[in-house]
Amino acid sequence: MTNQEIAAVFEQVADLLEYQSANPFRVRAYRNGAKKIGELAEPLAAIHGDAARRLTELEGIGKDLAEKIATLLATGTLPMLVELQAQIPAGVLTLSRVPGVGPKKAAALHKELGISSLAELRAACEEQRVRGLKGFGAKTEETILKGLAVAEEAGVRMRWADAERVVDALLEHMRGEPAIKQLEIAGSFRRGRETIGDLDLLVDATDVPAAMDRFGAFPQVQETLARGDTKMTVRLASGLQVDLRVVPAESFGAALQYFTGSKDHNVIVRGRAKQQGLKVSDWGVFRIEAAEGESKETYIAGRTEEEVYAAVGLPWFPPEMREAREEFNWAAAGALPTLVTLEDIRGDLHMHTTASDGQDSIEAMVAAARARGLSYVAITDHSKRVSMARGLDGDRLRRQWREVDQVNRQSDDVEVLKGIECDILEKGGMDLPDDVLAEADWVIASVHYGQNQSRQQITERILEALENPHVDMLAHPTGRLINRREPYDVDLDRVMAAAVKHRKLLELNANPARLDLNDVYCAAAKRLGIPIVINTDAHHTDGMDVMRFGVLQARRGGLTAANVANTRPFAEFRQLIGGE
DNA sequence: GCCGTTTTCGGCCCGACTGTTTTCAGTCG
Incomplete structure (x- = not known):
């Protein structure tokens, strides 16, 4: 068994134990073990097979988990998991994929109403049978119905x-x-x-x-x-x-083009081909010649994608562009944008340290940035409203900035900005006073609380934050978590208009669960001339490795290096945000 | 279930808010 498979087993055990209301720390031990194993570069089998070493030398793996790993390596199954699965009906666990439904609510739904699938849950909500249960109400029922879409999607994508x-x-x-x-x-x-x-x-x-x-x-x-x-x-x-x-070699490019899609993109390509007396299929590009009532097809291209596109008079499109949005207009104008690449990125303007919920020091984060070839970063811990993450108040923040000054003096190749990820409060307004924000080099405004507010309320809060002269950028503008949480109900068109008016930047958060702004809104920001900043939101040094996911999303949005603010040299970036 | 140690068990990061409830589950990073 691979490390990933063993990690998956432990994750499953954790889910099932949680469903049974087991000791939460025991559940955490399994999750923690799964995480550690998942991140491990070396195969567990190698460590286990080495007589000089023990699995328990791994952090988070004790005697018990080590034995279970050994069992999995030897037999490919875990009796404990089989036992747990026998106790818990299949399908019940998928109920807790619905936001707002945890293990306890899932158990109640199963026990009281016999629900063991998302479809049954949907039916029960629609028939208003759920609101009658203890601990549930009309509002919960509504939340579940909304969350069902997320859960159903997560099951398949x-x-x-x-x-x-x-x-x-x-x-x-x-x-x-x-x-x-x-x-x-x-x-x-x-x-x-x-x-x-x-x-x-x-x-x-x-x-x-x-x-x-x-x-x-x-x-x-x-x-x-x-x-x-x-x-x-x-x-x-x-x-x-x-x-x-x-496929045969002479069709490889045609098949690659065909199966890469998108379908809409291909419909247009094939339509163009037809107008030119050509046919494009997954086998190649063929010239159609009518001769005496019969048509004859002659293969003219197909070994490479470039060949296929060239045969129908089109440039090769980067795959991220093939969504039948703007790419054919760009081609007609003879100017496909040169999409931004990871190598273009010079700065990372959103990261956390041990001061709040990060795991590494300022120095360690700066060293990690240096190792990744970056020339500037911003240290942006949480503000005090995020109490769970030990967010900073004005005093602690100012102390941290003195530390940043010190690190900056010792670093001649990476510039470090004094920043803050300041919460936009539920009732409106920023979580830190203006005199504190005024001293920052870089202020990020974020919504973390009150995500379920009405469109009007949440939009107004964000617009107010964008009017604040000290705010530089709005982070993860819709707050969505892919497969886990819907975006909040914000009027992004108004937010974008405000960003233009007040010359603010918008974030594309590179965390693979966020990737927000998404591709469509990145394209809209580009049209409006709003600079996008691609940030990792790293909570530890390895967290900086997610930058490439953000870049990929930016490419889907058609962004070039010029559209992405943190591709600029530091002096230019600083100028853009109004620093000296 | 792990860790650490004070070698046998207590601590494990945590506090405010929402919805629904009247004591708690779920959520936020």
């Missing part, structure tokens, strides 16, 4: 970053087969969509059965759903479906 882990493992596995000459993942994964429904793997191989055998032998495969001459479909243990298509 995986976040891009999670899919990437599967993709990396799958590609590495497939490269072990010498008959495979070319290998690409197509589909929405290649286009960089926020969430992925399934994976499409495209292969050019000299020996089709060998490629398919290799595919079927991927360790995460649970079941082979279909296997034909050119196509094979499997389902992984995680539930993700993966399609394999084997």
Whole structure:
């Protein structure tokens, strides 16, 4: 078993224990263990197999978890998990994927109403049977109905970053087969969509059965759903479906173009081809010639995507652009934007330290930024309203800034801005007084509380914050968490208009669960000339590695380096935010 | 269930707010 699979088992145990109202610290121990194992670079099997070492040397792994890991490595199953699963009806746990429904509410729904699936829960809410239960009311019922959409989506679509882990493992596995000459993942994964429904793997191989055998032998495969001459479909243990298509070399580019999509993009490409007497399919580009009542097709392109697009008079489009939005207009004008890349990024303007809920010191974060080639950062811990994260009041913040000054003096290659992630309070207004904010180099305004307020209320709060002359940027502008929480009901058009008027910046938060602003609003910000800042919101040094997810989202929004403020050299960035 | 140690068990980060309830579950980073 791989580390990821073992981590998944412990996560499942934690979920089931939580459902049974087990000791919360015991639940946490399993979750913590799963997290540690998931982040481990070295295979557990290697540590376990080394007589000189013990699994308990890993932080968070004690005698008990070490034994369970050994059992999993030896047998592939865990009796404790099997036992727990026998006690808890399948499906009940999926109920707690609904925001507002935790293990306790899920248990009550099952026990009182016999509900064990999202569909049954929806029906019960619609029939207003839920509001009668103890601890539930009409409002809860409404919340559940709203949350059901999130939960149902989460069941079928995986976040891009999670899919990437599967993709990396799958590609590495497939490269072990010498008959495979070319290998690409197509589909929405290649286009960089926020969430992925399934994976499409495209292969050019000299020996089709060998490629398919290799595919079927991927360790995460649970079941082979279909296997034909050119196509094979499997389902992984995680539930993700993966399609394999084997194509000849002369069709590889055409198939890659075809299966990358999007469908809407391809409809336009094929329409253009038709007008020119051509046909584009997943096998290639063909010229159609009518001769004596019969039509003849001649292959003219298909080895590479460039060849396919060129054959129909189009430039090669970066996959992130292929959504039938602006790309054909850009092509017609002869000017596809050069999309921003990770290498363009020079600064990271949103991160936390041990002063609030981060795990590393200012020095450590600056060193991590240096190691990633950045030339400036902002230290932006939480303000006092975020009490759970030990948010800073004015006094503690000023003390921290003195520390930042000191770090700045010792760092000649990374500039450190004195910043704050200041909460926008529920009743309106900023969480810190103006005289404190006035001393900051960089002020982020954020909504963390009162996310369920009305559109009017929440929009007004944000507009008021944007009017504050000390505020530089609005962080994660809609607060959504992919597959977990809907965006708050904010009028982004008004927010954007205010950002233009008051010359504020908007964040694209690179955390793979946030990625907010999303692609569509990034494109809108670009049209309005609002600079976007792509930030990691790192809570530890490794957290800075998520920058590339933000860049991918920005690319989907059609952003160039010029549209992204933190691609600028420090002096220019400083000028943009009104510093000296 | 882990950790640390004071070697046998107590602490584990935590406090305000909402909705619904009358004592608590869920949520926020």
